[in-house]
Structure formats: structure tokens, C-alpha cells
Amino acid sequence: MGIVTPGFQGRPRSGTPDLPPGQYLTPDFPVLSAGPTPKVPQDQWEFVISTETGTEHRWSWAELMALPQETPTVDIHCVTRWSKLGTTWRGVSLDTLLDGVESAADYALAHSYGGYTTNLPLDDLRDGQAWLVHTYDGDDLPAEHGGPARLLVPHLYFWKSAKWVRGLHLTIEDTPGFWETAGYHDYGDPWREQRYQGD
Amino acid sequence: MTALPYVDGNMLDGPLGEVFAVDLSSATARCAHCGTPGPVAGLRVYSHAPGLVARCPTCVEVMLRLVRAPDRAWLDLRGATFLQFPMSPDR
Numbered sequence: 001m002g003i004v005t006p007g008f009q010g011r012p013r014s015g016t017p018d019l020p021p022g023q024y025l026t027p028d029f030p031v032l033s034a035g036p037t038p039k040v041p042q043d044q045w046e047f048v049i050s051t052e053t054g055t056e057h058r059w060s061w062a063e064l065m066a067l068p069q070e071t072p073t074v075d076i077h078c079v080t081r082w083s084k085l086g087t088t089w090r091g092v093s094l095d096t097l098l099d100g101v102e103s104a105a106d107y108a109l110a111h112s113y114g115g116y117t118t119n120l121p122l123d124d125l126r127d128g129q130a131w132l133v134h135t136y137d138g139d140d141l142p143a144e145h146g147g148p149a150r151l152l153v154p155h156l157y158f159w160k161s162a163k164w165v166r167g168l169h170l171t172i173e174d175t176p177g178f179w180e181t182a183g184y185h186d187y188g189d190p191w192r193e194q195r196y197q198g199d
Numbered sequence: 200m201t202a203l204p205y206v207d208g209n210m211l212d213g214p215l216g217e218v219f220a221v222d223l224s225s226a227t228a229r230c231a232h233c234g235t236p237g238p239v240a241g242l243r244v245y246s247h248a249p250g251l252v253a254r255c256p257t258c259v260e261v262m263l264r265l266v267r268a269p270d271r272a273w274l275d276l277r278g279a280t281f282l283q284f285p286m287s288p289d290r
Binding site: 030031032033034035036037079080115159179181182183184195196 | 260
């Protein structure tokens with residue numbers, strides 16, 4: 001007799017939403033980190049968008065909280081192959097933050113407390129596709145998941161959703177970030193399985 | 200007691216053994232940021248990440264990154280000004 005009871009095959013496949021190619025579903029929220037976890041008190045936190053001309057737009061924590069807040073529920077896909085569906089966050093749309101920022105840039109380089117960077121086309125931060133989030137599942141975003149605030153860009157692999165983000169530098173030329181300079185794909189679309197350079 | 204979020208550089212032996220013909224466990228690396236030389240085995244390696252990130256134990260800056268795709272590997276050593284290996288004088 002086999003150790004697997006015949007007839008028990010888990011949830012019916014038809015009830016499982018489609019995942020991007022090569023991904024598996026996890027109920028957990030794995031913590032990935034390329035270095036020590038920065039501890040940034042809210043009263044010392046700031047977010048800065050700097051343009052290609054050197055103009056800077058700054059928000060304190062209180063100023064961020066005073067902006068219109070949204071509560072996106074999204075699926076997230078990590079390049080290490082786990083996906084998590086229906087995650088709920090709260091934060092400010094990048095459309096709100098970029099409103100009033102005059103720039104001819106096509107790219108953004110996100111930079112974080114602790115030194116992490118990642119690059120994205122500026123268009124991928126607009127039109128309701130990206131948020132600066134401070135709450136996960138109803139609670140303050142824990143430091144190990146990028147708190148006080150992280151980027152949320154769920155249509156790209158999750159390394160683009162920079163933890164501990166402190167700003168965006170808007171640039172005319174594309175500037176590869178931390179993982180993009182070490183073999184990972186410049187854009188990182190999970191549905192096209194753009195994991196590594198050349199994919 | 201909370202476990203450290205990193206392991207020591209001894210864990211690099213296997214992954215770098217795929218790339219290098221020499222044994223890196225006895226090598227010395229100098230940090231490009233703070234200038235401190237030290238054993239590769241003493242680096243702080245963050246492995247719960249899309250690649251391996253080895254940081255200087257003195258200044259915590261990145262010294263080495265290794266990304267392994269199924270059919271390719273990328274090794275970035277810009278954070279190390281040298282790797283020094285013991286060599287046999289009997290050549």
C-alpha cells in the first residue's frame with residue numbers, strides 16, 4: 001500500500017489560479033535579503049524623488065500619510081520561484097507622488113536605506129501599477145519585509161519592489177541596479193519569465 | 200537567541216568551486232570599500248536572496264556577488280580589490 005491515500009490530490013486544479021511560468025504557490029511570505037535589515041525610525045524617514053535636472057521632491061512620514069491612501073490587493077511573484085496571491089497592502093500610488101514632478105526621464109532608479117538599488121522604466125510606475133506601501137495585511141509593514149515603506153510593483157518580479165526604499169532618481173538613460181548588474185534581467189516580467197539577462 | 204541572518208564564508212566553497220580551480224576557503228580578500236583584508240571564510244554571506252551576497256565583516260559593504268542561473272553564472276568582485284591564494288612554491 002502506498003503512503004499517499006488514493007483519491008486525495010489536494011485542491012482541484014481548476015480552482016487554482018494560473019501562475020506565471022516556473023512559479024509555485026506559497027502560503028508563507030519568505031524573507032529575502034541581500035544584507036542587514038535597516039532600522040529606520042518613522043521620524044527620520046524621508047522619500048525623495050530627484051529628477052534628471054537635479055530638482056528634488058521630498059516627503060516626510062507625516063506628509064506621506066497625509067496623501068490619498070489606496071489599498072491594493074495584488075499577486076506577487078519572486079524570481080526565486082515563489083508566488084503569493086491576493087496580498088493586501090496600503091500606501092500611496094506612485095501616480096500621486098509623481099504628480100507635479102516635471103521630468104523628461106524614461107527611467108527610474110529606486111534606492112533604499114542600506115544601499116540596495118533597482119531600475120524600472122518610469123512608465124511602469126505610472127497608471128495605477130505601483131505604490132509606496134507602509135502596511136501589509138492590516139499591520140505596519142515589518143522591517144524584514146521592507147518597512148517602514150517599500151515599493152510595490154506587482155507586475156514585475158518582486159526584486160523590483162525595493163524594500164526600505166528612500167527615493168527614486170529619474171534618469172534619461174537606464175541605469176542597472178543591484179541585481180540587474182549581477183546577471184538578472186533588466187525588466188523582469190514574470191509572465192515572460194524574464195529572470196536572467198538574455199531571457 | 201536570534202539566529203544570525205547570514206552564514207560564514209565557508210559556505211562559498213561549493214558554489215565558487217564550480218567557477219574556480221583553486222580552493223577559495225584559504226584565500227584572502229581585501230575590501231574595496233574599507234581596505235580591510237581578511238579570509239574569504241570570514242565574509243558574511245547572505246544566501247536568502249536571488250544570489251549569494253558576501254559582505255565585509257568590518258564595514259558590511261558588498262565584496263562579492265554570485266548569481267547562478269541553470270546554465271550560467273555571474274561573479275561580481277568589484278567590491279574586492281584582490282583575492283590572494285596560497286600557492287605551492289614547488290613548481
